[in-house]
Amino acid sequence: MERPEIILAPGPTPIPPEVYLAQGSPLVYHRGPGFGNLMTEVAERLKVLYGTTQDVLLMTASGTGGLESAIQNVFSPGEEVFVPLAGFFAERWKQLAEAHGLLVRSIEYEWGRRVRPEDVDAALAEHPVKAVLLTHSETSTGVIQPVRELAEVANHHGALVIVDVVSSLGAVPFEFDAWGIDVAVGGSQKALSASPGIAFVAVSERAWRAHETASLPRYYFDWSIYRRYAALKDPENPWTPAISVMQGLRAALELYFQDGPEAALARHRRLSRAVKEGGKALGLDLFGEGLEDNWTVTAVRAPDGIDADTISDRIRADFGCVLAPGQGPLKGTVFRIGHLGYYSELDIIRGLAALEMTLERLGYPVKRGAAVAAAEGVFQEDVEG
């Protein structure tokens, strides 16, 4: 009997049965009140998650499509941006900006480091740019970048703040309006545990003003067109959207809001701590700065003499558990455990048990049950406390 794989990777994350049912249910037609209500409900809940009173645009695309929309809609060729580089997804910002003829200034950090606001401050003081492109949860390293502080610096220098929140929105604190963010791009398949296929983009008044003069060519991702259709009496997408994914996303948001954002954030923090304590109990080195804030994904160094990809291959083959391998310079030395989305305490525990057995099978000295016991420790503490 082939069971579905157990996803412990940072997205797509596990899909709740209610979401499967919703995306497998009869599609509402994409013109008319049925879809209008669907879109409105999704957008309104996303606004709460973003912490914004601004429009949230919904696009049929992966998160990367949403990121590209930010470049196409805010800039004209040759304009300058600043991208602090500290991982795979920060590099993607750079690639995206360069693909569109922007001039990219950057600081390079070792992967796994937090970007330092004072460095950005100094760089912007020396050379102003139109915008700073940030990655909130750097999924490749597990690091949560200090977006609040970085936005403050950028705002101080009059630069727009454009943030990839694909794997952070709903998993760690984020406040679009309060932090002075101008564009934030999220995705359906991360903390919300819907299926992939919908990107969301929040846009500040300042970014809309920049959009008015932005001349980069665009069509499918043109924000103005999305805004026009969203303003119809029965809101629409300009193009035929991924209706089934949207239906699933509504169900996922319904579940998310049953707990409420505060409880969901606390759960992410708790599960993250359990994974990290579990890893430490096995004597593993955790990777990346600011572990206490990294609630989305935990990057773990493979023990000496064991290739990290061997661990993720073996745990998938033996237990059907999907971990994420290391990316870029971390390939082979780091594996990553995702814990954002629809996870319970016991989902984490079974994953740690699978990791224990896998490491033992690969010759690493494991005290059986040690990681599980450490995770239990985290969960019991909550109750005792």
Next chain:
Amino acid sequence: MERPEIILAPGPTPIPPEVYLAQGSPLVYHRGPGFGNLMTEVAERLKVLYGTTQDVLLMTASGTGGLESAIQNVFSPGEEVFVPLAGFFAERWKQLAEAHGLLVRSIEYEWGRRVRPEDVDAALAEHPVKAVLLTHSETSTGVIQPVRELAEVANHHGALVIVDVVSSLGAVPFEFDAWGIDVAVGGSQKALSASPGIAFVAVSERAWRAHETASLPRYYFDWSIYRRYAALKDPENPWTPAISVMQGLRAALELYFQDGPEAALARHRRLSRAVKEGGKALGLDLFGEGLEDNWTVTAVRAPDGIDADTISDRIRADFGCVLAPGQGPLKGTVFRIGHLGYYSELDIIRGLAALEMTLERLGYPVKRGAAVAAAEGVFQEDVEG
């Protein structure tokens, strides 16, 4: 009891239960053999449908995203294209090309006309262009454009042939290789009756060569990146794809190929004839040239004194039947009945019955059962013949 609406619009088309189940089933993870097999199976079946040995790229987007990919990947700014204009989707080609700084030459036809190959021949003889942008099934008018003949003309003049086959692929004859097509963009939610969210793009060798020097900015839709990931041992999408939609698309193709393309085309022809004979039996004027070839959607003129939008609004309110309203200059004078995708003979008959009752309610003199009888005539003929 609220029932799902009955879609008689040209896409999204009715979704078979098998497709709902597949898109509501546990997602395969998007890296590894599970997804690789899914992608390969979908792409291989699409190659048969396209009639090509070329790669078919799969992108998470609506058809319009796929169309934009053709512009971004084949051209450099300032290059010239020819777009024969005869409907809403031909206009979209023009808008897309102009959004990216291409120079668009065109002939304007009255909506509902077929593009004449001799006109294109004369235009290209007078002024060569890099490519001709065609719309196979002009969904706004129901007209199937003579792509085969137009491609021959374009090939003769050394122009690339780029075709929107979003609402034609799988519903009417199309031969990518044999007709000398260079790029053809299809979508999941039309004749195949999967959910919207996946666009497919077939690319000829000639188009790949043009791609090598095409300098328009692009990233999310960059064909080279898709090709690189599709060539992996376990084929992948570069970005996290709409996995659930892809699973549904596989199930839809499985159903489509149970009958086989030939039977599916014959069914589209038969259902189209039934709709047209039904309309005529009610004394309605059918719109558009080449009715015998228009197997995807039938455009019908509203009777004198009745607004076409009133008909589509009323049939939706009273019977839950979704027809498509007229677009552009046809708004208010034409309504459209979609019959591409997963339709049976009885689906068409119930739609015609709803149309009869709706027209009667709006004061049009209807002989009850006349359209149904005409459709039955078409279906009985097939058996008698």
